[in-house]
Amino acid sequence: MDTLYASFLVDFxxxxxxxxxxxxxxxxxxxxxxxxxxxxxxxxIGVVESLKLSAFYIAIALLFGGWIWWSLGDEAALLYYTGxxxxxxxxxxxxxxxxxxxxxxxVPRAVQHRVLFWGILxxxxxxxxMIGAGAALIAEFHWILYLFGAFLLLSxxxxxxxxxSEPDIAHNPVLTFLKRRLPVTDGFHGHHFFVKxxxxxxxxxxRWMATPLLLALVMVELADLVxxxxxxxxxxxxxxxxxxxxxxxxxxxxxxxxxxxxxxxMVHRFRYLKVALALVLVFIGAKIFYTExxxxxxxxxxxxxxxxxxxxxxxxxxxxxRHEERQAQxx
Numbered sequence: 001m002d003t004l005y006a007s008f009l010v011d012f013x014x015x016x017x018x019x020x021x022x023x024x025x026x027x028x029x030x031x032x033x034x035x036x037x038x039x040x041x042x043x044x045i046g047v048v049e050s051l052k053l054s055a056f057y058i059a060i061a062l063l064f065g066g067w068i069w070w071s072l073g074d075e076a077a078l079l080y081y082t083g084x085x086x087x088x089x090x091x092x093x094x095x096x097x098x099x100x101x102x103x104x105x106x107v108p109r110a111v112q113h114r115v116l117f118w119g120i121l122x123x124x125x126x127x128x129x130m131i132g133a134g135a136a137l138i139a140e141f142h143w144i145l146y147l148f149g150a151f152l153l154l155s156x157x158x159x160x161x162x163x164x165s166e167p168d169i170a171h172n173p174v175l176t177f178l179k180r181r182l183p184v185t186d187g188f189h190g191h192h193f194f195v196k197x198x199x200x201x202x203x204x205x206x207r208w209m210a211t212p213l214l215l216a217l218v219m220v221e222l223a224d225l226v227x228x229x230x231x232x233x234x235x236x237x238x239x240x241x242x243x244x245x246x247x248x249x250x251x252x253x254x255x256x257x258x259x260x261x262x263x264x265x266m267v268h269r270f271r272y273l274k275v276a277l278a279l280v281l282v283f284i285g286a287k288i289f290y291t292e293x294x295x296x297x298x299x300x301x302x303x304x305x306x307x308x309x310x311x312x313x314x315x316x317x318x319x320x321x322r323h324e325e326r327q328a329q330x331x
Contacts, residue, residue, distance in 0.1 A: 015243045019071070023247050026064065027124065030057070030254060034117065044109045050261035057255035064251060068244075078299035079239040082306060083248030086238060086280065089310040090231045091256040092263070092270070093277055097167060097223045099264045104169045105216045107188075109261075114191040115213060116257045119220045126225060127249050130232050135242040145240075145288055148233040152285030155230050159278035174222055175215065183209045193217065230281065237284045238302060271321055276313020280306055 045053075061084055069077035102112055137144050169175065178184075189195045193214040196206045235245045263270075283305055287297055 015241075019243065023064075023243075023250075026060070027250060027254070030060065031117075031120070045113055045261040047262045050259060054255055054259035054262065057251070057258045061251035061255060064247065068247075075299060076241070076244060078303060079241065080244045080248050082299060082303040083235040083238050083244055084252050085303065085310070086234055086284065086306055087231055087249050087252035088256060089280060089306065090234060090277055091227070091252055092273060094223060094227045095256065095260055095263045096270075097227075098220055098260065100167065100169060101216055101219045101223065102264075105212050105219075107213065107216050111188070111191045111213060112261075115217050115220055116260060118217055119224060120254060120257055122221045123224050123228075123253050124250060126221075127228060127232065127253075128246060130228055131236075131242055131246045131249070134232060134236055135240065135245070138236065138240050145237070145292070148237055149285045149288030152230070152233055152237060152281045152288070156278045156281030156285060159274060159281065169219065172219070172222075175219060178210075178215060178218060182214075183207065184215065185209050185211050187211075188213055234281060234284050237288045238299075270314065270317045272317040273310075273313045276309050276316075279309050279313075283309065 065077050065080050065084065068080050098116075101107075102115075107115065185195060185197060189211050191213065192211055194208050194210055197209045198206050231249070232245070235248060239245060287302065291297055
């Protein structure tokens with residue numbers, strides 16, 4: 001018994017196993033509640049329901065930060081909150097891409113949540129692998145942080161330059177490859193990703209075919225992968241603690257998927273948010289070099305700058321688009 005208890009306290013990536021199990025238990029519970037209770041049946045999620053569910057996820061994330069404060073200290077909690085808000089802010093850009101994917105495939109609103117849910121499972125695994133690899137590399141080669149900083153600076157500048165551009169989903173090479181290799185049905189079949197259809201090749205019997213919903217899921221997962229290339233280094237720039245990086249990442253993504261249906265309804269109102277996100281990337285990239293050459297930046301200051309930039313981007317977007325809509329109205 002003593003040996004089992006001791007192994008339970010053994011560090012994994014810098015934290016005792018029970019701390020990791022506590023987090024995993026919360027995430028599994030949230031996913032079970034989401035799919036098994038709240039969204040057991042496919043339905044059109046409205047703005048009000050989306051906002052309520054998002055508020056619930058935000059409350060859980062903030063409470064988890066309070067538990068980190070109690071168990072790991074105030075500095076760890078501030079780093080967690082900063083990573084959470086950075087990840088959640090950067091994730092807003094992913095909402096635009098997911099909205100374009102659903103529009104391109106004409107995914108019915110009633111089954112969009114199903115795609116987002118299974119996409120979350122991919123994110124949980126993918127982020128775990130990326131963060132584990134990143135932590136191992138940083139522990140072995142500290143200079144990789146400089147590469148992260150340079151990459152974030154370049155990404156921020158690139159986002160500023162191409163703030164108005166949209167991804168070309170129709171000509172995406174992954175989508176083109178899948179369409180050539182997979183038999184795909186002409187229409188949707190409820191929330192199913194695969195269905196059995198009569199063999200149209202004249203061989204008799206039936207064969208399994210993918211539905212357009214599977215293609216949408218693959219494209220959402222691909223968008224998450226591309227997005228993670230920016231977001232994971234951004235949180236590592238705030239803290240190199242794998243536990244704080246991973247927990248802040250996952251809670252932010254969980255909450256954003258809940259908020260998707262409210263944001264998608266007014267995605268056109270956040271036209272200038274990309275500029276704010278680009279400035280966040282530039283700030284975080286510059287923070288790495290500042291920390292290395294001049295010393296550690298106050299975590300509270302980093303949190304304040306991040307919230308200020310994102311809040312400013314949201315306010316400017318809402319005010320400017322509201323003014324433009326008024327000018328466009330006749331009379």
